[in-house]
Amino acid sequence: MLEIKNLGKDYTTKHNGIIKTKNLLVAVDHISLKLEKNKTLGLVGESGCGKSTLGRLICRLEEPSRGGIYLDGQAIHELKGASLRRIRWKFQPVFQDPYGSLNPRFTVYRTLEEPLRLHEKPGSKDEIHNLLEMVGLGSEVMERYPHQLSGGQRQRLGLARALAVGPELIVADEPVSSLDVSIQAQIINLFLELQARLHLSMIFISHDLRVVGHLADEVAVMYLGRIMELAPAEELFNNTGHPYTQALLEALPKLEPGRGRLRSILKGELPSPVNPAPGCRFYSRCKYRRQVCLDYENELFSIDANHTVACCRSKEIK
Amino acid sequence: MCKRIAVLGAVLVIILILLSLAAPVIAPYAPDKQDLSQKLLPPSVSHWMGTDQLGRDVLSRMLYGGRVSLSVGFVAVGISLFIGVLMGALAGYFGGWVDQLIMRTVDIVLCIPTLFLILMLIVFLGPSLFNIMVIIGLTGWTELSRLVRAEFLTLKQRDYVSVARAVGASNGRIIFIHILPNALAPIFISATFGIAGAILLESGLSFLGLGVKPPMASWGNILTSSTECMREAWWLTLAPGMAIFITVLGYNLLGDGLRDAMDPRLSGGDNRA
Incomplete structure (x- = not known):
């Protein structure tokens, strides 16, 4: 539609x-x-x-x-x-x-x-x-x-x-x-x-x-003007493919005490969208960043039928 | 407290308007009837404000002069409002080259000192009531247009303007029905101050002999002629001076009062927010 x-x-x-x-x-x-x-x-x-x-x-x-x-x-x-x-x-x-x-x-x-x-x-x-x-x-x-x-x-x-x-x-x-x-x-x-x-x-x-x-029904996660992950809501929560989505999910308040320890709180601010640097948009705040990420321009690729991710290392980090 | 002062302003303005409108009925003498045997009389029962050097009744001349001041105030500001609001609205709403064109024109007009521009135009066109009104009106719109432009620049960013656009309202509809009514308060304040300014300007021009021509009465030229015989009849300067002062004060107070009244959030009633 x-x-x-x-x-x-x-x-x-x-x-x-x-x-x-x-x-x-x-x-x-x-x-x-x-x-x-x-x-x-x-x-x-x-x-x-x-x-x-x-x-x-x-x-x-x-x-x-x-x-x-x-x-x-x-x-x-x-x-x-x-x-x-x-x-x-x-x-x-x-x-x-x-x-x-x-x-x-x-x-x-x-x-x-x-x-x-x-x-x-x-x-x-x-x-x-x-x-x-x-x-x-x-x-x-x-x-x-x-x-x-x-x-x-x-x-x-x-x-x-x-x-x-x-x-x-x-x-x-x-x-x-x-x-x-x-x-x-x-x-x-x-x-x-x-x-x-x-x-x-x-x-x-x-x-x-x-x-x-x-x-x-479906959720798109955006970061610096790009879509980072696009998946049905269930899938996004249970089978997270992008480190940014992971960080967002972990930042949610949890009900069980003790289990709510935040593993990866995002550090720093959103970088400026003015004249953005080449490479992955999330590079500056990503805990999984590697050299390869600097040659990657956040093209989306499918990891499942309805699930696309803009992370070149999503298979390795899961 | 604030409201009481505003009401005082409104009362002053209304009294002045009524007196001017009723001038032909309530004036005790014709404004240009001369009686040299009665010249320079002090205030008395038959001449409340005395008589001038030609034996004319000052009260009658003041009443008729009030009509000049009022018409100059309203017509000149009406012309300024029309041009200023239109120009400011177009510049603020559309921006870009429209804004550049209009605002650079305003800058050019503002470069020339208004009084000199008016004096020059009057020298070319000749002093008359009509010319004075039009010239004051045509030179007074620039600051108003800047004000309206600034209002439009902020108001056009509001979500309700986006909403109006989203339901398919045309630019004209957005400008005149959605934005302009919300910009009226400062425009009204500016206009009332403008009326006061125009009345002062007309008085000043008439005082210099470049405004309303005698024998037609205007507060400015009554003041001029009274200064010529200040030693013998000092009280003659009092009436026109006070009239100009009270009128300007009245419009200024009214302007403040209107600002409060125009803002729906400041009015009373069922305010649950």
């Missing part, structure tokens, strides 16, 4: 000092993914790994520098202007900050009425009432402003807004990260429930492996 081929996005950062310098920031590179209908793809990674940029690229909120995005076979990366606006209802984003993603001057009613009207649906009170009910909000919030809603209510409204136009794909960018843990669970269950009911495909972006593992 959704197919991404070799997608990349660069930014140039200019420094207009005495000497002009131009740097290339590679935010996202060589991303190829497939998402079937009704399925959820989880995107995991540290802050700054490019997962949000990838989400924005898929929603066509950023222009890709190279590669293609195909939705039901249609090349949506080539669309521009009015033809792009006409097809936008198919893919809708949900953002992390539910307050920031609602126009503070729009009431709940107007927030939901606008997308309906832009896509030539009447936007009647009944329709909006149904939308609110679907995400578990009552009609009494209809005339409220975003600042009069609680965090959970705002995120429910954000979801209702995304669903208003009847999308096929939801790109949820850390939709629960800014909520209380108790409300996180509610919203995650709401996502699952609505996905099943409305037959949605979903890309769920998070830095939290547990949340993604709970939600996603």
Whole structure:
């Protein structure tokens, strides 16, 4: 249903000092993914790994520098202007900050009425009432402003807004990260429930492996703009192929005392994505690094039927 | 406390507007009726603010002068607002060469001292109420456009703008329906200050004899003529001076009050966040 081929996005950062310098920031590179209908793809990674940029690229909120995005076979990366606006209802984003993603001057009613009207649906009170009910909000919030809603209510409204136009794909960018843990669970269950009911495909972006593992059918682990490992959720947890994924899994809090000793906590920061050095992206922080890694450019290869890894030593280190 | 001061500003502005609108009804004399036998009278029951050197009633002239100040303030700022908001919005929203073109134009206009530019234009076009309004308006939009541009630069990064784009809103819709209403508070404050500034500028130009031409009354030219006979009738400078001061003060206080009122988060009500 959704197919991404070799997608990349660069930014140039200019420094207009005495000497002009131009740097290339590679935010996202060589991303190829497939998402079937009704399925959820989880995107995991540290802050700054490019997962949000990838989400924005898929929603066509950023222009890709190279590669293609195909939705039901249609090349949506080539669309521009009015033809792009006409097809936008198919893919809708949900953002992390539910307050920031609602126009503070729009009431709940107007927030939901606008997308309906832009896509030539009447936007009647009944329709909006149904939308609110679907995400578990009552009609009494209809005339409220975003600042009069609680965090959970705002995120429910954000979801209702995304669903208003009847999308096929939801790109949820850390939709629960800014909520209380108790409300996180509610919203995650709401996502699952609505996905099943409305037959949605979903890309769920998070830095939290547990949340993604709970939600996603397939998980892509990203590091410095590249996919490091791509596998069904079960497989990723039980048959980890990449040292980075290993480190992420080991960093998860464990329930059994004593067994929770961290074997390989990641040291240091994510390297800068500006003018990246050649060789494996993870080289600087990898505990299995060898000379061969410097000649390896993180090409993905299969280690199992649905399991691809971007590590040249994954067979040796397992 | 803050609200009370803002209300004071609003009351001052409303009183001044009402007085100017009602000038033909409430003015005790015609503003240009001369009576040389009654010249330079001190304030009295029949002439509340005295009379000038031609025997004209100063109160009546002040009321009519208020209409000039108001129309200059509103029309000039209206023109500035229109150009400034449009230019600032386009520059901030689209960025790139549009931004460069508009902002370099602003830089060029700002290079020339406004007062000299206005004086030069008036010398070419001739002083008249209409010319004054248009010229003040056409020279006053630059700082407003910078302000609007800065607002747009920050607001266009907000998620709700991305959301609006994602549901297929056009650029025009995003600019005028999603971003502009959220940028209104600083624009309004700037506009009220702008009205005060335009009134001051008009008074100054009229004071220099380059603004509204006598016998038409304006606070600026009332002030000029009163300074000519300050030794005999010092009280004549009081009325126009105070009027200009109170008007400018009123608009400035109102500007602050509007800022608070325009921000939905500061208004009361059911705030559960």
